[in-house]
Amino acid sequence: MSELIRASARWPVPLGTTVVWTVAAATVVFWALKLAAPSDGAAPATPVAAPLAINSDDVARALGSVPAGAAIAPGPDAGGRFVLLGVVAGADQQGTALIQIDGQPPRPFSVGADVGSGYVLQSLDRRAAALGARMDTPTLLTLRLPKPAAAAGVVVHGAGGRPD
Numbered sequence: 001m002s003e004l005i006r007a008s009a010r011w012p013v014p015l016g017t018t019v020v021w022t023v024a025a026a027t028v029v030f031w032a033l034k035l036a037a038p039s040d041g042a043a044p045a046t047p048v049a050a051p052l053a054i055n056s057d058d059v060a061r062a063l064g065s066v067p068a069g070a071a072i073a074p075g076p077d078a079g080g081r082f083v084l085l086g087v088v089a090g091a092d093q094q095g096t097a098l099i100q101i102d103g104q105p106p107r108p109f110s111v112g113a114d115v116g117s118g119y120v121l122q123s124l125d126r127r128a129a130a131l132g133a134r135m136d137t138p139t140l141l142t143l144r145l146p147k148p149a150a151a152a153g154v155v156v157h158g159a160g161g162r163p164d
Contacts, residue, residue: 082115082131084143089124097121097129099143 082099085106089095093111100106101116109121112135119131122139130139 081117082119082141082143084129084145087124087127087129087145089126093123093125095124097124097143099129 081102083101083106084097085100086098087095088097096108096110098106098108099115099121109115111121111124113121115121115131118133119141120134122130122132122135124130127145129143131141131143132139
């Protein structure tokens with residue numbers, strides 16, 4: 001009887017190995033036949049819904065755009081919302097302006113950039129910036145740098161570092 005028990009203890013490993021290799025071989029045969037079989041033709045066509053008619057003017061208006069023909073009238077407080085703090089401009093009225101909006105930290109804006117609230121920086125001068133609805137519309141608001149304060153009691157030195 002002990003020989004029967006020893007003989008039965010040897011069968012699980014070879015039997016398990018045989019089962020694993022049989023499943024692996026069946027998988028290889030299945031995929032080989034599946035890939036070698038000719039396709040049944042093109043995939044069935046799926047119905048496509050008709051394209052929706054989208055009114056781009058309504059979408060632009062919903063996103064806050066101003067219609068092309070409409071001009072923005074500057075509000076009564078528009079001049080108080082924008083403060084020009086600095087200008088770097090060339091003779092061609094191009095450059096960058098440092099503008100503070102609604103008391104927020106100032107940000108630089110290049111000519112043609114959207115400043116906010118429907119205003120675009122149209123052009124620059126040595127001490128001024130022109131804002132409008134778009135680049136090709138009339139100027140709605142002109143921001144000017146504040147006049148330099150008279151320096152009381154300040155001695156201006158020449159190039160040599162000595163008082164003039």
